[in-house]
Amino acid sequence: xxxxxxxxxxxxxxxxxxxxxxxxxxxxxxxxxxxxxxxxxxxxxxxxxxxxxxxxxxxxxxxxxxxxxxxxxxxxxxxxxxxxxxxxxxxxxxxxxxxxxxxxxxxxxxxxxxxxxxxxxxxxxxxxxxxxxxxxxxxxxxxxxxxxxxxxxxxxxxxxxxxxxxxxxxxxxxxxxxxxxxxxxxxxxxxxxxxxxxxxxxxxxxxxxxxxxxxxxxxxxxxxxxxxxxxxxxxxxxxxxxxxxxxxxxxxxxxxxxxxxxxxxxxxxxxxxxxxxxxxxxxxxxxxxxxxxxxxxxxxxxxxxxxxxxxxxxxxxxxxxxxxxxxxxxxxxxxxxxxxxxxxxxxxxxxxxxxxxxxxxxxxxxxxxxxxxxxxxxxxxxxxxxxxxxxxxxxxxxxxxxxxxxxxxxxxxxxxxxxxxxxxxxxxxxxxxxxxxxxxxxxxxxxxxxxxxxxxxxxxxxxxxxxxxxxxxxxxxxxxxxxxxxxxxxxxxxxxxxxxxxxxxxxxxxxxxxxxxxxxxxxxxxxxxxxxxxxxxxxxxxxxxxxxxxxxxxxxxxxxxxxxxxxxxxxxxxxxxxxxxxxxxxxxxxxxxxxxxxxxxxxxxx
DNA sequence: TCGTGGACTTGCGTAGAGCAAA
DNA sequence: TTTGCTCTACGCAAGTCCACGA
Numbered sequence: 001x002x003x004x005x006x007x008x009x010x011x012x013x014x015x016x017x018x019x020x021x022x023x024x025x026x027x028x029x030x031x032x033x034x035x036x037x038x039x040x041x042x043x044x045x046x047x048x049x050x051x052x053x054x055x056x057x058x059x060x061x062x063x064x065x066x067x068x069x070x071x072x073x074x075x076x077x078x079x080x081x082x083x084x085x086x087x088x089x090x091x092x093x094x095x096x097x098x099x100x101x102x103x104x105x106x107x108x109x110x111x112x113x114x115x116x117x118x119x120x121x122x123x124x125x126x127x128x129x130x131x132x133x134x135x136x137x138x139x140x141x142x143x144x145x146x147x148x149x150x151x152x153x154x155x156x157x158x159x160x161x162x163x164x165x166x167x168x169x170x171x172x173x174x175x176x177x178x179x180x181x182x183x184x185x186x187x188x189x190x191x192x193x194x195x196x197x198x199x200x201x202x203x204x205x206x207x208x209x210x211x212x213x214x215x216x217x218x219x220x221x222x223x224x225x226x227x228x229x230x231x232x233x234x235x236x237x238x239x240x241x242x243x244x245x246x247x248x249x250x251x252x253x254x255x256x257x258x259x260x261x262x263x264x265x266x267x268x269x270x271x272x273x274x275x276x277x278x279x280x281x282x283x284x285x286x287x288x289x290x291x292x293x294x295x296x297x298x299x300x301x302x303x304x305x306x307x308x309x310x311x312x313x314x315x316x317x318x319x320x321x322x323x324x325x326x327x328x329x330x331x332x333x334x335x336x337x338x339x340x341x342x343x344x345x346x347x348x349x350x351x352x353x354x355x356x357x358x359x360x361x362x363x364x365x366x367x368x369x370x371x372x373x374x375x376x377x378x379x380x381x382x383x384x385x386x387x388x389x390x391x392x393x394x395x396x397x398x399x400x401x402x403x404x405x406x407x408x409x410x411x412x413x414x415x416x417x418x419x420x421x422x423x424x425x426x427x428x429x430x431x432x433x434x435x436x437x438x439x440x441x442x443x444x445x446x447x448x449x450x451x452x453x454x455x456x457x458x459x460x461x462x463x464x465x466x467x468x469x470x471x472x473x474x475x476x477x478x479x480x481x482x483x484x485x486x487x488x489x490x491x492x493x494x495x496x497x498x499x500x501x502x503x504x505x506x507x508x509x510x511x512x513x514x515x516x517x518x519x520x521x522x523x524x525x526x527x528x529x530x531x532x533x534x535x536x537x538x539x540x541x542x543x544x545x546x547x548x549x550x551x552x553x554x555x556x557x558x559x560x561x562x563x564x565x566x567x568x569x570x571x572x573x574x575x576x577x578x579x580x581x582x583x584x585x586x587x588x589x590x591x592x593x594x595x596x597x598x599x600x601x602x603x604x605x606x
Numbered sequence: 607t608c609g610t611g612g613a614c615t616t617g618c619g620t621a622g623a624g625c626a627a628a
Numbered sequence: 629t630t631t632g633c634t635c636t637a638c639g640c641a642a643g644t645c646c647a648c649g650a
Binding site: 159206252253254257264265266268270281282285330374375377413429473474475476556558559562563564 | 611612614615617618619622
């Protein structure tokens with residue numbers, strides 16, 4: 001039975017006389033008659049200590065089952081009708097399918113947007129028969145409401161399904177996961193990240209995207225490139241179909257790829273974050289950031305020096321780097337105009353995105369940033385800068401129009417080339433990682449004190465929040481936010497009433513005791529005092545929770561936790577303050593950070 | 607040097623699972 | 629058991645950065 005799982009374990013044998021201890025907690029131990037101790041370790045314990053390939057290859061052996069395709073289109077029942085100009089009209093299969101995509105989004109605001117409608121209509125027409133094309137000439141005369149109602153009823157029906165039916169679906173999903181969700185890479189069975197091919201639908205994009213509403217077409221086996229090792233069992237395409245290509249490229253980590261039709265970019269199926277290959281890369285990332293820590297002072301001195309350079313390009317580079325370092329801005333690659341939403345990062349900032357104030361509210365040399373960053377999230381910040389930076393900015397703005405580049409002599413590749421010279425492996429994004437992690441470490445030191453576990457966790461969240469604010473990780477306030485805040489407030493009010501009632505009782509008991517001086521009334525006072533104390537604690541907890549939630553209204557902690565904070569800092573913090581790792585990392589996160597949980601001790605220093 | 611394709615990381619929104627309160 | 633809310637997993641868009649070829 002063990003044999004099939006043997007690749008998941010590492011067996012180690014030690015002479016009993018030589019055994020001292022093991023730092024790892026999870027293992028099976030057996031003693032042999034001849035004085036050997038046999039340990040059976042889950043292989044995740046050792047995978048981080050495995051040799052890495054030095055020739056740039058990522059694996060030697062790779063075997064998987066290929067992707068899971070989106071289910072085929074199911075035509076609408078005849079009773080569900082589409083109406084054109086008030087009259088029912090039966091659509092051809094492919095025109096109907098695309099129409100259902102629109103119908104499913106009918107409740108969304110963006111189906112009312114001009115660009116969305118125009119793009120959709122254009123792509124929809126391509127799917128129509130020539131007869132349909134001649135009849136349907138105006139999207140405004142199309143009535144998708146009955147279709148929309150049908151889908152709503154269907155999703156309602158899904159919710160109302162019996163337990164058994166739901167269980168059956170769950171089991172089927174589990175079976176597919178077991179079959180397609182794992183692969184063998186070298187000696188490990190690994191979880192695959194996204195083994196399902198994206199279903200067809202209408203492209204949305206984020207922010208003001210010029211391509212919103214376009215048809216994202218269905219991916220067929222003929223679009224798929226399979227990557228696996230030569231000596232593996234190759235995945236089979238569905239009956240009657242062929243793969244576009246099967247290749248054996250071990251310089252890359254993906255298992256499956258295809259080209260998407262909206263931007264023409266390539267999409268991949270890759271491994272889950274818990275995999276060795278992702279974990280090691282993640283670890284490396286934080287090691288690079290730690291190397292930056294060692295030389296960041298030197299780099300800061302240098303860019304401050306460069307503010308005085310007689311060359312404009314060097315001054316621009318130095319000011320940009322200052323922003324990247326101080327404000328954790330992204331690099332800001334150029335983007336093709338008209339292909340995506342208009343967003344910028346540091347190097348692509350335009351004149352219109354900053355305002356200079358020699359003096360503002362008692363502060364000197366204030367720069368106001370206001371621009372849309374990644375995912376069209378607004379970055380708004382007013383910060384005082386050093387005089388030299390301010391003067392340089394004034395210089396960069398001279399004789400420019402609002403739509404001109406602020407740093408016209410700079411782009412990300414120039415900047416990164418420079419950074420590479422300052423430190424091996426240094427790029428703009430390393431500053432984000434470094435500043436995020438170092439901030440967490442500092443904040444944890446500052447905020448954590450000897451206190452209850454919930455209070456310590458609040459401190460952790462606050463430290464995490466400081467980082468999220470630095471990195472501008474925002475979220476739309478949850479739809480239920482106001483309500484849940486209200487609920488919490490109701491609870492607090494109730495607690496307060498309880499508290500004043502309890503205090504009254506305590507007072508009465510005290511008075512009683514003063515009058516009688518007997519043992520019984522003394523005990524009552526004690527009991528009442530304890531009750532007051534308990535309620536005070538509960539009230540405080542609720543208030544803390546309310547503060548935490550309020551502070552978190554528009555801030556998303558997940559992204560920084562997952563991508564910017566060296567998990568070893570958090571693990572060390574947990575160990576130092578005796579907090580179970582489960583309190584700060586859920587199951588998925590613990591799997592992703594297995595390497596850190598395994599290697600960080602309580603004295604770990606980023 | 608520049609443009610482009612390719613690979614990989616980062617990022618937000620949301621469906622629905624799961625859990626606690628009613 | 630139902631309802632209401634929170635949390636997690638997932639989906640997929642949108643960044644970064646590098647290699648390559650003209």
